[in-house]
Amino acid sequence: MTSITTENQHYYLGIDGGGSKCRVVLTNAQFSVIGHGLGGPANPLRGMEVAQASILDATYQALAEAELPKSALANIIVGAGLAGVNIPEYHRIFSAWQHPFAALYLTSDLHAACMGAHQGKNGAVIICGTGSCGLAAVDGKVLEVGGHGFPYGDSGSGAWFGLQLLQRVLRSLDGLLPKTRMTALLQQQLGLVGAIDLASHFMHVSATEYAKLAPLVFTAAEQGDAQAQEIITEGAAHINAIAKRLMSINPPALTLIGGLAPKIFPYLAADVQALVVAAAEPPELGAVWFAKFAQQQALSSEQSSKVML
Amino acid sequence: MTSITTENQHYYLGIDGGGSKCRVVLTNAQFSVIGHGLGGPANPLRGMEVAQASILDATYQALAEAELPKSALANIIVGAGLAGVNIPEYHRIFSAWQHPFAALYLTSDLHAACMGAHQGKNGAVIICGTGSCGLAAVDGKVLEVGGHGFPYGDSGSGAWFGLQLLQRVLRSLDGLLPKTRMTALLQQQLGLVGAIDLASHFMHVSATEYAKLAPLVFTAAEQGDAQAQEIITEGAAHINAIAKRLMSINPPALTLIGGLAPKIFPYLAADVQALVVAAAEPPELGAVWFAKFAQQQALSSEQSSKVML
Numbered sequence: 273m274t275s276i277t278t279e280n281q282h283y284y285l286g287i288d289g290g291g292s293k294c295r296v297v298l299t300n301a302q303f304s305v306i307g308h309g310l311g312g313p314a315n316p317l318r319g320m321e322v323a324q325a326s327i328l329d330a331t332y333q334a335l336a337e338a339e340l341p342k343s344a345l346a347n348i349i350v351g352a353g354l355a356g357v358n359i360p361e362y363h364r365i366f367s368a369w370q371h372p373f374a375a376l377y378l379t380s381d382l383h384a385a386c387m388g389a390h391q392g393k394n395g396a397v398i399i400c401g402t403g404s405c406g407l408a409a410v411d412g413k414v415l416e417v418g419g420h421g422f423p424y425g426d427s428g429s430g431a432w433f434g435l436q437l438l439q440r441v442l443r444s445l446d447g448l449l450p451k452t453r454m455t456a457l458l459q460q461q462l463g464l465v466g467a468i469d470l471a472s473h474f475m476h477v478s479a480t481e482y483a484k485l486a487p488l489v490f491t492a493a494e495q496g497d498a499q500a501q502e503i504i505t506e507g508a509a510h511i512n513a514i515a516k517r518l519m520s521i522n523p524p525a526l527t528l529i530g531g532l533a534p535k536i537f538p539y540l541a542a543d544v545q546a547l548v549v550a551a552a553e554p555p556e557l558g559a560v561w562f563a564k565f566a567q568q569q570a571l572s573s574e575q576s577s578k579v580m581l
Numbered sequence: 582m583t584s585i586t587t588e589n590q591h592y593y594l595g596i597d598g599g600g601s602k603c604r605v606v607l608t609n610a611q612f613s614v615i616g617h618g619l620g621g622p623a624n625p626l627r628g629m630e631v632a633q634a635s636i637l638d639a640t641y642q643a644l645a646e647a648e649l650p651k652s653a654l655a656n657i658i659v660g661a662g663l664a665g666v667n668i669p670e671y672h673r674i675f676s677a678w679q680h681p682f683a684a685l686y687l688t689s690d691l692h693a694a695c696m697g698a699h700q701g702k703n704g705a706v707i708i709c710g711t712g713s714c715g716l717a718a719v720d721g722k723v724l725e726v727g728g729h730g731f732p733y734g735d736s737g738s739g740a741w742f743g744l745q746l747l748q749r750v751l752r753s754l755d756g757l758l759p760k761t762r763m764t765a766l767l768q769q770q771l772g773l774v775g776a777i778d779l780a781s782h783f784m785h786v787s788a789t790e791y792a793k794l795a796p797l798v799f800t801a802a803e804q805g806d807a808q809a810q811e812i813i814t815e816g817a818a819h820i821n822a823i824a825k826r827l828m829s830i831n832p833p834a835l836t837l838i839g840g841l842a843p844k845i846f847p848y849l850a851a852d853v854q855a856l857v858v859a860a861a862e863p864p865e866l867g868a869v870w871f872a873k874f875a876q877q878q879a880l881s882s883e884q885s886s887k888v889m890l
Contacts, residue, residue, distance in 0.1 A: 359777055417755040420780035423732045424747040438733040446726040447829075448822045468668055471729035513757045520756075 282347045282374060285334065286559030287327060288384055289314030289354040294326050297556040298334035298348070303564070305557075307334030315355040315381075316362035324369060327352070345372040351563025352376060353384020353555055358416070377566035381555060382407045382416065388558025389527035389551035392565065396523035396547075398514055401530025402483040404429035408518040415521050418514050422479035428510030430532045433489050434482030436503045438474060442467050444499075453497040457488040483531075490535050508539035515544040525549045591656045591683060594643065595868030596636060597693055598623030598663040603635050606865040607643035607657070612873070614866075616643030624664040624690075625671035633678060636661070654681040660872025661685060662693020662864055667725070686875035690864060691716045691725065697867025698836035698860035701874065705832035705856075707823055710839025711792040713738035717827040724830050727823050731788035737819030739841050742798050743791030745812045747783060751776050753808075762806035766797040792840075799844050817848035824853040834858045 283306075284299045294314030298307035309330030314323045335344060350373045356362045358380050366378055386397040386407050396408035403426040405419030422431045441458050443449040445467040459465050461484075462473055474481065489507075492500035515526060526547040528537060537545065592615075593608045603623030607616035618639030623632045644653060659682045665671045667689050675687060695706040695716050705717035712735040714728030731740045750767050752758040754776040768774050770793075771782055783790065798816075801809035824835060835856040837846060846854065 359781060361781075417757060420751050420776060421784060424744060424783055425751050425780055427748065427752070435733060439736065442729050442734050443736070443822075447826050448726060448819075467729060471734055472668060472670075474733055475730060510757075513752075517756050 282349060283338075283340075283344065284560045284563050285331060285348045285350045285373070286384070286556040286561075286563065287314060287330070287350065287352040287354070288381060288555035288559060289323070289327070289352060290381060291315055291317060291355055294330055295554075295556045296327070296330040296334055297554075297560060298331075298338055299560055303560065307336070307338035307340075309333030309337075314352075315357070316365050317356045320365055320369065323354075323366070324371075328372075346374055348373045349563050349567050350376045351384065351559035351561070351566065352378050353381045353387075353559040353562065354378065355381045375563075375567060375570070377563050379559075379562050380407070380416070382419075383409065383414065384558040384562055385529055385551075385555040386527075386558065387561040388553040388555045389529070389549075390525060391552045392558075392561035394524055396515075396518040396526045397551075398511060398518070398526065398528050398533075399530045400429065400511060400528060400532040400536050402426075402430045402479050404432065404511065404514065404530075406514040406518050408521050408523040410521045410523050413521055415518060417517050422482070426479070428507045428514070428536070429479075430483030430486040430530070431479035432482075432510070433503060433507055433532070434485030436506070437485050437489050437500075438470070438482070440499050440503070442471060445470075449499065452499040453492040453495050454488060454500055457492055458485065461485070461488060486532055487535070504536075504539055508536055511536055512541050512544055515540065515547075519544075519547070523547070527551045591658060592647075592649075592653065593869045593872050594640060594657045594659045594682070595693070595865040595870075595872060596623060596639070596659065596661040596663070597690060597864035597868060598632070598636070598661060599690060600624055600626060600664055603639055604863075604865045605636070605639040605643050606863075606869060607640075607647055608869055612869065616645070616647035616649075618642030618646075623661075624666070625675050626665045629674055629678065632663075632675070633680075637681075655683055657682045658872050658876050659685045660693065660868035660870070660875065661687050662690045662696075662868040662871065663687065664690045667728075684872075684876060684879070686872050686879075688868075688871050689716070689725070691728075692718065692723065693867040693871055694838055694860075694864040695836075695867065696870040697862040697864045698838070698858075699834060700861045701867075701870035703833055705824075705827040705835045706860075707820060707827070707835065707837050707842075708839045709738065709820060709837060709841040709845050711735075711739045711788050713741065713820065713823065713839075715823040715827050717830050717832040719830045719832050722830060724827060726826050731791070735788070737816040737823070737845070738788075739792030739795040739839070740788035741791075741819070742812060742816055742841070743794035745816070746794050746798050746809075747779070747791070749808050749812070751780060754779075758808070761808040762801040762804050763797060763809055766801055767794065770794070770797060795841055796844070813845075813848055817845055820845055821850050821853055824849065824856075828853075828856070832856070836860045 286297045288295045294311045296309040311326035311330030314326045386409050389397050394410045398406040407416045437454050441455045444452050489500045489503050595606045597604045603620045605618040620635035620639030623635045695718050698706050703719045707715040716725045750764045753761050798809050798812050
C-alpha cells in the first residue's frame with residue numbers, strides 16, 4: 273500500500289452503525305486493533321444528536337482501551353458505515369457534522385460489511401436479516417440492490433417471511449386457504465388464538481416483529497407443510513434474484529450475512545451457493561478498510577491538485 | 582312486519598361509521614327518512630370521545646332537518662354499523678357508552694352495508710376499497726371473511742394493489758425484474774424518479790396512500806403491461822376466494838362495494854359475476870334495518886322473559 277505521511281502519529285476508526293447500536297474499532301497506523309467500543313444508534317434516522325453522541329461514546333471507550341487521551345480524536349481518520357446514509361437527506365445532514373476527527377468518510381453499512389467480508393478486495397455481500405439487500409464492489413464499481421424498507425422492499429427478508437406467514441394464517445383461519453401447520457406455531461409463539469387477536473397484535477408493529485416469525489416458516493416446512501415450502505421457494509427466489517443481479521459485475525466471492533442466511537442457503541441456486549464464502553472480518557473492520565481507501569484517494573487527488581497547480 | 586308498541590312516538594337512526602367520517606339517517610316509526618347528518622370519525626379507533634361527538638353532531642343535524650327537538654334523542658332507536666367494533670376491546674368500550682338514546686344496537690359497518698344492499702334480506706357483500714372483506718347474512722347466520730388490516734390482511738384491496746405495484750417498481754428499478762409501464766406511471770403520479778425517493782415517500786404512510794396507486798395497475802394493464810396483468814390476476818383471485826367462501830352459505834345475491842369494485846368485476850369468476858347485484862340502499866339505511874331487527878329480537882326476548890316469569 274501507498275504509505276500515508278502525516279506529521280503526527282495517526283489512527284483509524286471503523287464504525288458499523290445500525291438502527292439500534294453502533295460498534296467501533298480503533299487501529300493504529302499499521303491497522304493493528306488497539307481498541308473497541310459499543311454505543312447507541314448511530315444512523316441519522318434517530319436524529320443527528322443521538323448519532324453523534326453514540327459515535328463519540330463508543331469512540332471514547334476505544335480510546336480508553338488504547339490508553340489514548342481524548343485529544344487523540346484530532347489524529348483519527350474515521351470510516352463510518354451507516355444504515356440510512358444512502359438516503360440523500362440523511363447523507364447531507366451527516367456530512368455537515370463539524371466532527372472532531374482528522375477526517376470522516378461516510379458510506380453505507382452494507383458497503384462496510386462488504387469491505388470487511390472480503391478484506392477490501394472485490395466481492396459481494398447479501399444481508400438476509402430483518403431486511404434484505406445486496407452490494408457488490410468490483411474494481412471501484414459499487415452496485416447496490418434491494419433494501420428500500422418494509423413492506424414494499426426487503427423481499428425475501430425475515431420481515432418478508434413473517435408477513436407471508438401471517439397473511440397465510442389469517443387467510444387459512446378465514447377458510448380462504450387450506451389448513452397449515454404455521455397456524456398452530458404462530459398461535460403458540462404469541463399465545464393468541466383467534467384471527468382478530470392475531471391481526472390486532474400486528475396493527476402498529478415494526479419489521480422486527482414480523483421477522484420474529486420467520487423461523488416458524490422453516491419449522492413448518494421441515495414438518496412437511498406445503499404452504500410453508502411455497503413461502504420458502506418464493507423467498508429464496510427473491511434472494512437468488514439479488515445474487516444474480518450482483519453477479520452481473522462478476523464479484524469473485526459472495527458473503528451471506530444475517531440471521532436468516534444459514535436457513536436460506538440450502539434453497540439458493542447452485543451457482544450462487546458456489547460463490548459463498550464466510551466473512552473474513554466484521555463490518556467495523558470493513559469501515560477501517562473503507563477509511564484507508566478513501567484517505568488514499570483524498571491524498572492522491574490532493575497531490576494531483578498540487579501537480580496541476 | 583311485527584308492529585312495535587311504545588308509549589311515545591319513536592324514531593330510528595342508522596349510522597354508517599368509518600375511520601374518517603360517519604353518515605346518519607333518521608327515519609320515523611314507519612321507516613320513512615326524515616333527516617340526514619354527516620359527522621367525523623365514529624369508530625372507536627380514534628377514541629371514544631371523538632366517536633361520541635361525531636355521532637351526536639351528525640344526529641343533531643338529522644334532528645334539525647326533521648324539525649325535532651334534542652329531547653327526541655330519548656325516543657330514538659339506533660343501529661350503528663361501525664368499523665372496528667369486531668375487535669372485542671373496541672366493542673367493549675363502545676358498549677359501555679352511557680348514550681342518550683332509547684336503545685343502541687352495535688354491529689360492524691360491513692354487516693350494515695349488507696343489510697342495506699339487500700334491504701334486510703339474505704345476501705352477501707364484498708368491499709373492494711382501500712381494504713377488502715366480505716360478509717354473508719343468510720337466515721340469521723352471519724359469515725365474515727377477510728379484512729384484518731393492511732399489510733397482513735386485506736388481500737386484493739386497493740392498498741394491496743398499490744403495494745404490489747410499488748414492490749414491482751422498486752425491484753424493476755434495481756434490475757431484479759423486467760421493465761414495467763407501472764414505473765413511469767408511479768413516477769408521474771408522485772413527481773419522484775429514483776428508487777430511494779420513491780421508497781422514502783412510503784416510509785410511514787397508511788394504507789390509504791398505497792390505495793391511491795391501485796388505478797395505475799389497471800391503467801398499465803390496459804396498455805398491455807404483463808406485470809400489471811399478473812397483479813390483477815392475483816388480486817382478482819383473492820376477491821374470488823372471498824366470494825367463494827361466502828357462497829358456501831348460499832347467499833342469493835352479492836353486492837360489490839368500494840372504489841375498486843367496478844375495476845375488478847370483469848376479472849371475477851363467471852359464477853361470482855352471475856350473483857352480483859347493485860346495492861338497493863346505502864349502509865346507513867342498512868343500519869336502520871339492523872336496528873329494526875335487533876329491537877324486534879329485544880322485545881320478543883323481553884316477552885319470552887315475561888312469559889317465563
